[in-house]
Amino acid sequence: MKVLVVDDEKDITALVAYHLEREGFRVLQAHDGLQALELVKRERPHLLVLDLMLPHLSGLDVCRRLRKEPDTARLPILMLTAKAEETDKVLGLELGGDDYLTKPFGPRELVARVKALIRRSEETQEEEVFKVGSLEIDLGRYTVSIRKRAVELTSKEFDLLKALVLAKGRALTREFLLARVWGYERASEIESRTVDVHVRRLREKLGPEATRIVTVKNVGYRFDQDT
Incomplete structure:
Protein backbone atom coordinates (compact mmCIF):
# COMPACT_ATOMS: atom_id res chain seq x y z
CA MET A 1 0.00 0.00 0.00
CA GLU A 123 -13.17 -3.84 1.59
CA THR A 124 -14.60 -6.45 -0.69
CA GLN A 125 -17.97 -5.23 -1.82
CA GLU A 126 -21.01 -7.47 -2.07
CA GLU A 127 -21.76 -8.82 -5.53
CA GLU A 128 -25.12 -7.10 -5.62
CA VAL A 129 -26.82 -4.49 -7.78
CA PHE A 130 -29.42 -2.40 -5.97
CA LYS A 131 -32.08 -0.65 -8.09
CA VAL A 132 -34.78 1.76 -6.94
CA GLY A 133 -36.48 4.34 -9.11
CA SER A 134 -33.94 5.67 -11.60
CA LEU A 135 -31.08 4.93 -9.20
CA GLU A 136 -28.76 1.95 -9.66
CA ILE A 137 -26.02 1.06 -7.16
CA ASP A 138 -23.56 -1.70 -7.99
CA LEU A 139 -22.05 -2.71 -4.64
CA GLY A 140 -19.53 -5.01 -6.30
CA ARG A 141 -18.25 -2.55 -8.87
CA TYR A 142 -18.51 0.46 -6.55
CA THR A 143 -20.54 2.43 -9.10
CA VAL A 144 -23.69 4.54 -9.00
CA SER A 145 -25.83 5.68 -11.91
CA ILE A 146 -29.07 7.57 -12.45
CA ARG A 147 -30.98 6.83 -15.65
CA LYS A 148 -27.88 4.93 -16.82
CA ARG A 149 -25.66 7.99 -16.39
CA ALA A 150 -22.71 7.57 -14.02
CA VAL A 151 -22.62 9.54 -10.78
CA GLU A 152 -19.12 10.20 -9.49
CA LEU A 153 -18.90 9.69 -5.72
CA THR A 154 -15.94 9.76 -3.37
CA SER A 155 -15.16 6.59 -1.43
CA LYS A 156 -16.76 8.00 1.73
CA GLU A 157 -19.88 9.17 -0.12
CA PHE A 158 -20.29 5.69 -1.60
CA ASP A 159 -19.73 3.98 1.76
CA LEU A 160 -22.30 6.31 3.35
CA LEU A 161 -24.86 5.57 0.64
CA LYS A 162 -24.14 1.85 0.93
CA ALA A 163 -24.68 1.86 4.70
CA LEU A 164 -28.00 3.64 4.29
CA VAL A 165 -29.17 1.33 1.50
CA LEU A 166 -28.23 -1.88 3.32
CA ALA A 167 -30.15 -0.69 6.40
CA LYS A 168 -33.32 -1.35 4.35
CA GLY A 169 -35.29 1.61 5.54
CA ARG A 170 -34.10 1.65 9.14
CA ALA A 171 -32.97 4.99 10.55
CA LEU A 172 -29.24 5.13 11.32
CA THR A 173 -27.80 7.47 13.92
CA ARG A 174 -24.88 9.76 13.18
CA GLU A 175 -22.88 7.84 15.77
CA PHE A 176 -23.54 4.54 13.98
CA LEU A 177 -22.57 6.03 10.62
CA LEU A 178 -19.38 7.54 12.05
CA ALA A 179 -18.41 4.13 13.43
CA ARG A 180 -19.44 2.22 10.31
CA VAL A 181 -18.08 4.53 7.62
CA TRP A 182 -15.30 6.46 9.37
CA GLY A 183 -14.27 4.06 12.12
CA TYR A 184 -14.80 6.53 14.99
CA GLU A 185 -15.53 4.91 18.32
CA ARG A 186 -16.65 8.16 19.92
CA ALA A 187 -18.14 11.18 18.18
CA SER A 188 -17.62 14.80 19.14
CA GLU A 189 -20.03 17.47 17.94
CA ILE A 190 -17.65 18.46 15.16
CA GLU A 191 -17.17 14.85 14.03
CA SER A 192 -20.96 14.43 13.94
CA ARG A 193 -21.01 17.29 11.44
CA THR A 194 -18.91 15.07 9.19
CA VAL A 195 -21.99 12.96 8.49
CA ASP A 196 -24.15 16.00 7.75
CA VAL A 197 -21.56 17.44 5.35
CA HIS A 198 -21.27 14.17 3.43
CA VAL A 199 -25.06 13.71 3.32
CA ARG A 200 -25.42 17.20 1.84
CA ARG A 201 -22.79 16.48 -0.83
CA LEU A 202 -24.38 13.10 -1.56
CA ARG A 203 -27.81 14.66 -2.00
CA GLU A 204 -26.40 17.23 -4.41
CA LYS A 205 -24.92 14.48 -6.57
CA LEU A 206 -28.03 12.27 -6.52
CA GLY A 207 -30.17 15.03 -7.99
CA PRO A 208 -33.73 13.71 -8.61
CA GLU A 209 -33.14 10.77 -6.24
CA ALA A 210 -31.81 12.94 -3.39
CA THR A 211 -35.14 12.89 -1.55
CA ARG A 212 -34.61 9.20 -0.79
CA ILE A 213 -32.12 10.20 1.89
CA VAL A 214 -34.50 11.28 4.63
CA THR A 215 -33.49 13.23 7.73
CA VAL A 216 -34.93 11.67 10.89
CA LYS A 217 -35.19 14.40 13.51
CA ASN A 218 -33.03 13.88 16.61
CA VAL A 219 -31.80 10.55 15.21
CA GLY A 220 -29.93 10.64 11.90
CA TYR A 221 -30.82 9.45 8.40
CA ARG A 222 -32.61 6.67 6.56
CA PHE A 223 -32.92 5.62 2.91
CA ASP A 224 -36.47 5.59 1.50
CA GLN A 225 -36.92 2.64 -0.84
CA ASP A 226 -40.68 2.90 -1.23
CA THR A 227 -41.29 6.04 -3.28
Whole structure:
Protein backbone atom coordinates (compact mmCIF):
# COMPACT_ATOMS: atom_id res chain seq x y z
CA MET A 1 0.00 0.00 0.00
CA LYS A 2 1.37 3.41 -1.01
CA VAL A 3 0.67 6.50 1.07
CA LEU A 4 1.59 9.99 -0.10
CA VAL A 5 2.34 12.38 2.78
CA VAL A 6 2.21 16.07 1.86
CA ASP A 7 3.49 18.74 4.23
CA ASP A 8 5.88 21.67 3.78
CA GLU A 9 7.51 20.83 7.11
CA LYS A 10 9.99 18.08 6.30
CA ASP A 11 10.35 16.95 9.89
CA ILE A 12 6.61 16.19 9.94
CA THR A 13 6.69 14.17 6.71
CA ALA A 14 9.73 12.27 8.03
CA LEU A 15 7.96 11.52 11.32
CA VAL A 16 4.78 10.34 9.60
CA ALA A 17 6.79 8.29 7.11
CA TYR A 18 8.71 6.60 9.92
CA HIS A 19 5.57 5.46 11.73
CA LEU A 20 3.72 4.38 8.57
CA GLU A 21 6.73 2.45 7.25
CA ARG A 22 6.92 0.59 10.56
CA GLU A 23 3.40 -0.64 9.77
CA GLY A 24 4.41 -1.88 6.33
CA PHE A 25 3.30 1.05 4.15
CA ARG A 26 5.40 2.42 1.33
CA VAL A 27 5.54 6.17 1.90
CA LEU A 28 6.05 8.91 -0.67
CA GLN A 29 6.70 12.51 0.39
CA ALA A 30 5.85 15.88 -1.16
CA HIS A 31 6.37 19.37 0.23
CA ASP A 32 4.09 21.58 -1.88
CA GLY A 33 0.73 21.29 -3.61
CA LEU A 34 1.99 21.11 -7.19
CA GLN A 35 4.45 18.34 -6.34
CA ALA A 36 1.62 16.47 -4.61
CA LEU A 37 -0.56 16.54 -7.75
CA GLU A 38 2.36 15.36 -9.85
CA LEU A 39 3.09 12.42 -7.53
CA VAL A 40 -0.56 11.41 -7.31
CA LYS A 41 -0.76 11.27 -11.10
CA ARG A 42 2.52 9.36 -11.48
CA GLU A 43 2.53 7.04 -8.46
CA ARG A 44 -1.21 6.34 -7.91
CA PRO A 45 -1.08 6.17 -4.10
CA HIS A 46 -3.78 4.34 -2.15
CA LEU A 47 -4.19 7.22 0.30
CA LEU A 48 -3.18 10.86 0.68
CA VAL A 49 -2.19 12.52 3.98
CA LEU A 50 -2.58 16.19 3.09
CA ASP A 51 -1.57 19.33 4.99
CA LEU A 52 -3.86 22.28 4.25
CA MET A 53 -1.24 25.05 4.48
CA LEU A 54 1.07 24.39 1.53
CA PRO A 55 3.20 26.60 -0.76
CA HIS A 56 2.31 27.10 -4.45
CA LEU A 57 -1.06 25.36 -4.12
CA SER A 58 -3.02 24.92 -0.90
CA GLY A 59 -4.19 21.56 0.38
CA LEU A 60 -7.79 22.63 -0.19
CA ASP A 61 -7.02 23.39 -3.84
CA VAL A 62 -5.21 20.06 -4.20
CA CYS A 63 -8.25 18.27 -2.80
CA ARG A 64 -10.61 20.21 -5.06
CA ARG A 65 -8.64 19.27 -8.18
CA LEU A 66 -8.36 15.60 -7.25
CA ARG A 67 -12.11 15.31 -6.66
CA LYS A 68 -12.83 16.67 -10.14
CA GLU A 69 -10.85 13.90 -11.85
CA PRO A 70 -12.53 10.48 -12.26
CA ASP A 71 -9.28 8.62 -11.55
CA THR A 72 -8.80 10.32 -8.18
CA ALA A 73 -12.37 11.16 -7.18
CA ARG A 74 -12.42 8.29 -4.65
CA LEU A 75 -8.84 8.57 -3.40
CA PRO A 76 -9.03 8.53 0.43
CA ILE A 77 -7.73 11.84 1.82
CA LEU A 78 -6.76 12.46 5.44
CA MET A 79 -6.37 16.18 5.97
CA LEU A 80 -3.92 17.68 8.45
CA THR A 81 -4.63 21.16 9.75
CA ALA A 82 -3.15 23.47 12.34
CA LYS A 83 -6.48 25.28 12.41
CA ALA A 84 -8.85 23.92 15.03
CA GLU A 85 -11.80 26.12 14.06
CA GLU A 86 -14.93 24.21 13.09
CA THR A 87 -15.35 26.22 9.88
CA ASP A 88 -11.91 25.15 8.64
CA LYS A 89 -12.65 21.49 9.26
CA VAL A 90 -16.10 21.65 7.68
CA LEU A 91 -14.65 23.40 4.62
CA GLY A 92 -12.10 20.63 4.22
CA LEU A 93 -14.81 17.99 4.40
CA GLU A 94 -17.03 19.87 1.97
CA LEU A 95 -14.21 19.94 -0.58
CA GLY A 96 -13.83 16.17 -0.41
CA GLY A 97 -11.69 15.26 2.56
CA ASP A 98 -12.59 11.90 4.10
CA ASP A 99 -11.15 12.62 7.54
CA TYR A 100 -9.12 15.27 9.33
CA LEU A 101 -6.55 15.45 12.08
CA THR A 102 -5.60 18.61 13.96
CA LYS A 103 -1.96 19.49 14.61
CA PRO A 104 -0.25 18.65 16.86
CA PHE A 105 -1.30 15.03 16.48
CA GLY A 106 -0.19 11.71 17.91
CA PRO A 107 1.54 9.40 15.39
CA ARG A 108 -0.40 6.38 16.69
CA GLU A 109 -3.72 8.11 16.05
CA LEU A 110 -2.63 9.11 12.55
CA VAL A 111 -1.60 5.53 11.75
CA ALA A 112 -4.92 4.24 13.09
CA ARG A 113 -6.89 6.65 10.93
CA VAL A 114 -4.83 5.79 7.84
CA LYS A 115 -5.52 2.09 8.41
CA ALA A 116 -9.23 2.73 8.91
CA LEU A 117 -9.52 4.74 5.68
CA ILE A 118 -7.62 2.16 3.64
CA ARG A 119 -9.54 -0.74 5.17
CA ARG A 120 -12.83 0.81 4.16
CA SER A 121 -11.65 1.71 0.67
CA GLU A 122 -10.36 -1.81 0.05
CA GLU A 123 -13.17 -3.84 1.59
CA THR A 124 -14.60 -6.45 -0.69
CA GLN A 125 -17.97 -5.23 -1.82
CA GLU A 126 -21.01 -7.47 -2.07
CA GLU A 127 -21.76 -8.82 -5.53
CA GLU A 128 -25.12 -7.10 -5.62
CA VAL A 129 -26.82 -4.49 -7.78
CA PHE A 130 -29.42 -2.40 -5.97
CA LYS A 131 -32.08 -0.65 -8.09
CA VAL A 132 -34.78 1.76 -6.94
CA GLY A 133 -36.48 4.34 -9.11
CA SER A 134 -33.94 5.67 -11.60
CA LEU A 135 -31.08 4.93 -9.20
CA GLU A 136 -28.76 1.95 -9.66
CA ILE A 137 -26.02 1.06 -7.16
CA ASP A 138 -23.56 -1.70 -7.99
CA LEU A 139 -22.05 -2.71 -4.64
CA GLY A 140 -19.53 -5.01 -6.30
CA ARG A 141 -18.25 -2.55 -8.87
CA TYR A 142 -18.51 0.46 -6.55
CA THR A 143 -20.54 2.43 -9.10
CA VAL A 144 -23.69 4.54 -9.00
CA SER A 145 -25.83 5.68 -11.91
CA ILE A 146 -29.07 7.57 -12.45
CA ARG A 147 -30.98 6.83 -15.65
CA LYS A 148 -27.88 4.93 -16.82
CA ARG A 149 -25.66 7.99 -16.39
CA ALA A 150 -22.71 7.57 -14.02
CA VAL A 151 -22.62 9.54 -10.78
CA GLU A 152 -19.12 10.20 -9.49
CA LEU A 153 -18.90 9.69 -5.72
CA THR A 154 -15.94 9.76 -3.37
CA SER A 155 -15.16 6.59 -1.43
CA LYS A 156 -16.76 8.00 1.73
CA GLU A 157 -19.88 9.17 -0.12
CA PHE A 158 -20.29 5.69 -1.60
CA ASP A 159 -19.73 3.98 1.76
CA LEU A 160 -22.30 6.31 3.35
CA LEU A 161 -24.86 5.57 0.64
CA LYS A 162 -24.14 1.85 0.93
CA ALA A 163 -24.68 1.86 4.70
CA LEU A 164 -28.00 3.64 4.29
CA VAL A 165 -29.17 1.33 1.50
CA LEU A 166 -28.23 -1.88 3.32
CA ALA A 167 -30.15 -0.69 6.40
CA LYS A 168 -33.32 -1.35 4.35
CA GLY A 169 -35.29 1.61 5.54
CA ARG A 170 -34.10 1.65 9.14
CA ALA A 171 -32.97 4.99 10.55
CA LEU A 172 -29.24 5.13 11.32
CA THR A 173 -27.80 7.47 13.92
CA ARG A 174 -24.88 9.76 13.18
CA GLU A 175 -22.88 7.84 15.77
CA PHE A 176 -23.54 4.54 13.98
CA LEU A 177 -22.57 6.03 10.62
CA LEU A 178 -19.38 7.54 12.05
CA ALA A 179 -18.41 4.13 13.43
CA ARG A 180 -19.44 2.22 10.31
CA VAL A 181 -18.08 4.53 7.62
CA TRP A 182 -15.30 6.46 9.37
CA GLY A 183 -14.27 4.06 12.12
CA TYR A 184 -14.80 6.53 14.99
CA GLU A 185 -15.53 4.91 18.32
CA ARG A 186 -16.65 8.16 19.92
CA ALA A 187 -18.14 11.18 18.18
CA SER A 188 -17.62 14.80 19.14
CA GLU A 189 -20.03 17.47 17.94
CA ILE A 190 -17.65 18.46 15.16
CA GLU A 191 -17.17 14.85 14.03
CA SER A 192 -20.96 14.43 13.94
CA ARG A 193 -21.01 17.29 11.44
CA THR A 194 -18.91 15.07 9.19
CA VAL A 195 -21.99 12.96 8.49
CA ASP A 196 -24.15 16.00 7.75
CA VAL A 197 -21.56 17.44 5.35
CA HIS A 198 -21.27 14.17 3.43
CA VAL A 199 -25.06 13.71 3.32
CA ARG A 200 -25.42 17.20 1.84
CA ARG A 201 -22.79 16.48 -0.83
CA LEU A 202 -24.38 13.10 -1.56
CA ARG A 203 -27.81 14.66 -2.00
CA GLU A 204 -26.40 17.23 -4.41
CA LYS A 205 -24.92 14.48 -6.57
CA LEU A 206 -28.03 12.27 -6.52
CA GLY A 207 -30.17 15.03 -7.99
CA PRO A 208 -33.73 13.71 -8.61
CA GLU A 209 -33.14 10.77 -6.24
CA ALA A 210 -31.81 12.94 -3.39
CA THR A 211 -35.14 12.89 -1.55
CA ARG A 212 -34.61 9.20 -0.79
CA ILE A 213 -32.12 10.20 1.89
CA VAL A 214 -34.50 11.28 4.63
CA THR A 215 -33.49 13.23 7.73
CA VAL A 216 -34.93 11.67 10.89
CA LYS A 217 -35.19 14.40 13.51
CA ASN A 218 -33.03 13.88 16.61
CA VAL A 219 -31.80 10.55 15.21
CA GLY A 220 -29.93 10.64 11.90
CA TYR A 221 -30.82 9.45 8.40
CA ARG A 222 -32.61 6.67 6.56
CA PHE A 223 -32.92 5.62 2.91
CA ASP A 224 -36.47 5.59 1.50
CA GLN A 225 -36.92 2.64 -0.84
CA ASP A 226 -40.68 2.90 -1.23
CA THR A 227 -41.29 6.04 -3.28
